[in-house]
Amino acid sequence: MKPWQKIVLYLAIVYFVLLLGPIAGLDLPRILKEIAQSPSLLITQLLVGLINGAIIAIIALGYTLVYGIIELINFAHGDLYMLGGFAALTVVGAFGMQDGAPFISAIIPMLVALLVAAGMCAGLNVLTERYAYRPLRNAPRLAPLISAIGMSFIFQNLGLFWGGLRSFIPIMGNTAAAPKSFPDLLPRIDIFRSLGIDTKVDFTTKDLIVLVVAVVLMVSLNWFVQNTSAGKAMRAVAQNRDAAKIVGLDVDRVIVLTFLIGGALAGAAGLLVGLYNNTIVFTMGFTAGLRAFTAAVLGGIGNITGAMLGGVLIGLLSALSDQYLSSRWTDAWVFGVLVLILVFRPSGLLGENLQEKV
Amino acid sequence: MLELIDVHTYYGNIQALKGISIHVEPGEVVTLIGSNGAGKTTTLRTIQGLLRPRQGKILFEGQDLSSSSSPEIVRLGIAQSPEGRMIFPRMTVLENLEMGAFHRQDKAGIQADMERVFTLFPRLQERIKQKGGTLSGGEQQMLAIARALMARPRLLLLDEPSMGLAPMLVNQIFSIIHEISDQGTTILLVEQNARMALTVANRGYVLQTGEIVLTGSAKELQVNETVRKAYLGEE
Ligand SMILES: Nc1ncnc2c1ncn2[C@@H]1O[C@H](COP(=O)(O)OP(=O)(O)OP(=O)(O)O)[C@@H](O)[C@H]1O
Ligand SMILES: [Mg+2]
Numbered sequence: 001m002k003p004w005q006k007i008v009l010y011l012a013i014v015y016f017v018l019l020l021g022p023i024a025g026l027d028l029p030r031i032l033k034e035i036a037q038s039p040s041l042l043i044t045q046l047l048v049g050l051i052n053g054a055i056i057a058i059i060a061l062g063y064t065l066v067y068g069i070i071e072l073i074n075f076a077h078g079d080l081y082m083l084g085g086f087a088a089l090t091v092v093g094a095f096g097m098q099d100g101a102p103f104i105s106a107i108i109p110m111l112v113a114l115l116v117a118a119g120m121c122a123g124l125n126v127l128t129e130r131y132a133y134r135p136l137r138n139a140p141r142l143a144p145l146i147s148a149i150g151m152s153f154i155f156q157n158l159g160l161f162w163g164g165l166r167s168f169i170p171i172m173g174n175t176a177a178a179p180k181s182f183p184d185l186l187p188r189i190d191i192f193r194s195l196g197i198d199t200k201v202d203f204t205t206k207d208l209i210v211l212v213v214a215v216v217l218m219v220s221l222n223w224f225v226q227n228t229s230a231g232k233a234m235r236a237v238a239q240n241r242d243a244a245k246i247v248g249l250d251v252d253r254v255i256v257l258t259f260l261i262g263g264a265l266a267g268a269a270g271l272l273v274g275l276y277n278n279t280i281v282f283t284m285g286f287t288a289g290l291r292a293f294t295a296a297v298l299g300g301i302g303n304i305t306g307a308m309l310g311g312v313l314i315g316l317l318s319a320l321s322d323q324y325l326s327s328r329w330t331d332a333w334v335f336g337v338l339v340l341i342l343v344f345r346p347s348g349l350l351g352e353n354l355q356e357k358v
Numbered sequence: 359m360l361e362l363i364d365v366h367t368y369y370g371n372i373q374a375l376k377g378i379s380i381h382v383e384p385g386e387v388v389t390l391i392g393s394n395g396a397g398k399t400t401t402l403r404t405i406q407g408l409l410r411p412r413q414g415k416i417l418f419e420g421q422d423l424s425s426s427s428s429p430e431i432v433r434l435g436i437a438q439s440p441e442g443r444m445i446f447p448r449m450t451v452l453e454n455l456e457m458g459a460f461h462r463q464d465k466a467g468i469q470a471d472m473e474r475v476f477t478l479f480p481r482l483q484e485r486i487k488q489k490g491g492t493l494s495g496g497e498q499q500m501l502a503i504a505r506a507l508m509a510r511p512r513l514l515l516l517d518e519p520s521m522g523l524a525p526m527l528v529n530q531i532f533s534i535i536h537e538i539s540d541q542g543t544t545i546l547l548v549e550q551n552a553r554m555a556l557t558v559a560n561r562g563y564v565l566q567t568g569e570i571v572l573t574g575s576a577k578e579l580q581v582n583e584t585v586r587k588a589y590l591g592e593e
Contacts, residue, residue: 248431
């Protein structure tokens, strides 16, 4: 971009924000007053954003890993996460868990739910790769993309069907398409107040557990990719598939591994979101998937740290917009910021362009 | 050690190799020379199992490679430094070298080979933590050769190791190729720089539009009329 083009662009952006901002809740005096009146609300909202962002980040990792390795936007990934939520709900239901069940008795069911959801999503993702994407690997780029959109619909219908199985799975409730309530199994002990810190910031053990699990998942994935030999193989295939073949890597196996890990993370995110929001619905994969994909692009698609950063940023932005701007306009704000960032940094925040020299 | 018998390779419907037969004996340096598009890279990619011959046989120490996958072929002892270097740009020099030894389990052997490549290429040792993509072209070429050596190959395939390098560096690379050969590795060297290639090689083949048109010892090829005109640029 030439400098004068940049200036025109800046002016256009400022103009649009001034013009459209107030309609979408941008009223700085009111926002500043609200923050001054209750700073603790701001902190609470930031924490909510951080936790939602961490969950988005886990889903975003699935997009970014797969994109990094086969340059496919796996549109079915969000719906896979939704199925993870359904699997988790089925498991805790089978254990007879209900709202307010004692935490101690819920630990085992939750761990089993984690294993089942992660395992099922990993398996489904691997099967999808094998039968829906691999046959199209040398086809034009659009073909696997359409295939991914098809898988997304299949997963959604699977979710709808699953939600209608109330005769086998009573916890699914009466209506197949209705949101399912997910039992509230995590203890809600207010952390700051029980530590004797007098504050109005809401931060409970439930928030802490979800946040810690999400962070542990991200840190382990990062460690795995950076330090294990399987992780190095994944990076090698992502950076130069031809070179990976030449050094004798089994590229197909590395791709399968990538889908396996991405799927397992999606399943874990499905459980976490159920435990955190206490409601799941068969369409939730679409919106969450869109946000997670946005997060991946925002951070620089293919970049693991970028996906985490993008997820957290989107979570924070959404939470702040919900509170201070207008929750109806949150998606518009989030995607507006995405467009802005991409105009100035087309390869995303951490996207890098290290080319081989010829 | 390596024998190609009447190998035909296609890209879709385009025939790139029209029945080539070559052989490489243990300890030799054999060079494959030819102009752009002759099929040199295609030959190396076919040997490594990255392309499947439609017809013909590839024997490595008596074993038929035509249906082996490239991981298997690397394990059997064939490694390649490919045309265009193809290093891993966001991995460090050390990680790139580790990738070359990916299929190996013998930690001590890997360590020994690491030291060996650092003696051959001291420049790489100085840059062990640098990302591959930030190396200079010549350093990337060294890294590509070093990475191939990390597989401890018995047969090393080199595709245009002198491409795009300054004359001094070309000399250095060729003396290293000589050294690698002296240490006992058999080498199949693809080059456009026929002059240099024929100084290190024992024997050579001249490839033209997918066919071997000439073969002989390096000395014979150096004085051959056609080679001198077409590939050494002499009158
Ligand atoms: N991926 C491909 N698809 C179609 N044709 C190809 C492909 N790669 C190579 N070819 C063709 O095959 C022939 C041989 O190519 P090859 O790369 O083996 O030549 P080369 O001898 O290595 O040339 P250079 O010295 O320029 O590297 C050429 O005519 C080329 O156009
Ligand atoms: Mg070539």
